[in-house]
Amino acid sequence: MAIYQEERLRELSRKFQIYGQILHAEPCKIGHINETYTVTYNQGGVLVRYIHQRINVNVFKNPDAVMRNVMRVTTHIRHKLEEQEVKDLTRRVLTVVPTRDGSLYYRNAKDECWRTFVFVERAQTHEAVQTTQQAFQAGKAFGNFQYLLSDLAGDRLVETIPDFHHTRKRFETLKKAVQEDRCNRARIARAEIDFALAHEPIVDVLLKAHAAGRIPERITHNDTKFNNVMLDVETGEEMCVVDLDTVMPGLVLYDFGDMVRTTTSPTMEDELDLEKVQMGMPMFKALARGYMETASRFLIPAERSFLAFSGKLITFTIGIRFLTDFLVGDTYFRVHRPNHNLDRCRTQFKLVESIERQEDKMQKFVDGLA
Numbered sequence: 001m002a003i004y005q006e007e008r009l010r011e012l013s014r015k016f017q018i019y020g021q022i023l024h025a026e027p028c029k030i031g032h033i034n035e036t037y038t039v040t041y042n043q044g045g046v047l048v049r050y051i052h053q054r055i056n057v058n059v060f061k062n063p064d065a066v067m068r069n070v071m072r073v074t075t076h077i078r079h080k081l082e083e084q085e086v087k088d089l090t091r092r093v094l095t096v097v098p099t100r101d102g103s104l105y106y107r108n109a110k111d112e113c114w115r116t117f118v119f120v121e122r123a124q125t126h127e128a129v130q131t132t133q134q135a136f137q138a139g140k141a142f143g144n145f146q147y148l149l150s151d152l153a154g155d156r157l158v159e160t161i162p163d164f165h166h167t168r169k170r171f172e173t174l175k176k177a178v179q180e181d182r183c184n185r186a187r188i189a190r191a192e193i194d195f196a197l198a199h200e201p202i203v204d205v206l207l208k209a210h211a212a213g214r215i216p217e218r219i220t221h222n223d224t225k226f227n228n229v230m231l232d233v234e235t236g237e238e239m240c241v242v243d244l245d246t247v248m249p250g251l252v253l254y255d256f257g258d259m260v261r262t263t264t265s266p267t268m269e270d271e272l273d274l275e276k277v278q279m280g281m282p283m284f285k286a287l288a289r290g291y292m293e294t295a296s297r298f299l300i301p302a303e304r305s306f307l308a309f310s311g312k313l314i315t316f317t318i319g320i321r322f323l324t325d326f327l328v329g330d331t332y333f334r335v336h337r338p339n340h341n342l343d344r345c346r347t348q349f350k351l352v353e354s355i356e357r358q359e360d361k362m363q364k365f366v367d368g369l370a
């Protein structure tokens with residue numbers, strides 16, 4: 001890690017309610033938006049780890065609201081787990097470490113916003129799903145997360161990114177990017193643009209069902225990537241749902257759709273060998289079983305009826321977001337190689353096709369679950 005970062009983190013470490021000295025830090029490369037470090041401290045002679053994370057304020061324009069949401073949500077979940085006498089509480093839900101003056105995050109002289117969490121030990125995230133057991137655990141974790149938040153009292157959570165999964169708005173933004181073609185990249189992405197435009201008929205389906213009152217707004221995670229669930233390193237059991245910045249009002253289908261997107265193909269999001277990108281039925285079945293184990297307690301039939309469709313829709317929506325970002329010059333998602341966002345878009349669209357071929361079978365399977 002660059003020395004200036006060490007110094008920056010050392011300064012930062014004194015701002016939070018941590019009673020130890022910083023020893024070293026490792027950057028965490030996962031995630032396209034925020035900047036994350038795992039930092040080891042000597043605390044009373046024992047090594048203790050924390051997460052320091054810089055909130056990307058270009059994406060999260062209201063870090064205050066983000067942190068108030070995160071605090072409400074984690075506090076609520078902690079209380080519920082306490083009532084259930086769940087053990088290992090600080091591995092089961094994220095714990096925010098406030099600053100020494102009691103704020104939920106620290107804003108430095110350069111206007112960078114930093115926050116701190118207790119590090120969840122002996123648990124890990126995986127970039128790609130390998131076993132059906134993992135898929136089951138991911139479904140169960142996010143279903144339970146939604147369930148635990150289904151009785152959160154008080155004001156509506158703030159929408160930290162308005163219209164985050166609004167497929168129609170995402171679609172219109174793509175069309176504009178194609179028309180403007182500021183980076184002269186549309187010619188490289190012609191096939192993907194055509195694919196996106198041809199899929200317009202799916203764009204409004206959930207928006208309309210929601211507007212018609214058929215599917216309710218709930219509190220949802222909105223970024224239910226497989227790598228946002230920590231699994232116990234020994235048992236493989238789900239421990240903790242992370243990345244809570246987009247927990248806000250939404251449709252459960254957006255969450256389930258993003259699980260299908262990230263938990264049914266054994267590939268990474270930027271896989272170059274598109275042959276490998278496939279919606280695997282055994283993975284889907286395990287995921288859906290895990291999800292229903294916890295979510296069947298509150299889902300209504302209309303929500304269930306869109307479960308398979310939601311996989312297609314969200315995969316498509318994230319695909320058009322990657323495509324748009326490629327066309328406008330990679331301003332949103334962090335990229336690590338040329339055409340990275342286009343590569344990501346290609347895997348998404350390949351997956352959309354794979355889901356399309358199996359959608360009926362997928363829905364039949366979920367219809368058969370209790």
Ligand code: GN1
Pocket residue numbers: 030031032033034059223225243246269318
């Ligand atoms: C972003 O940074 P990360 O990986 O947690 C994005 C999600 C996308 C995802 C695609 C706030 O999440 O919506 O699905 O990339 N988060 C935001 O991998 O835009």
Ligand code: MG
Pocket residue numbers: 033223243
């Ligand atoms: Mg995220």
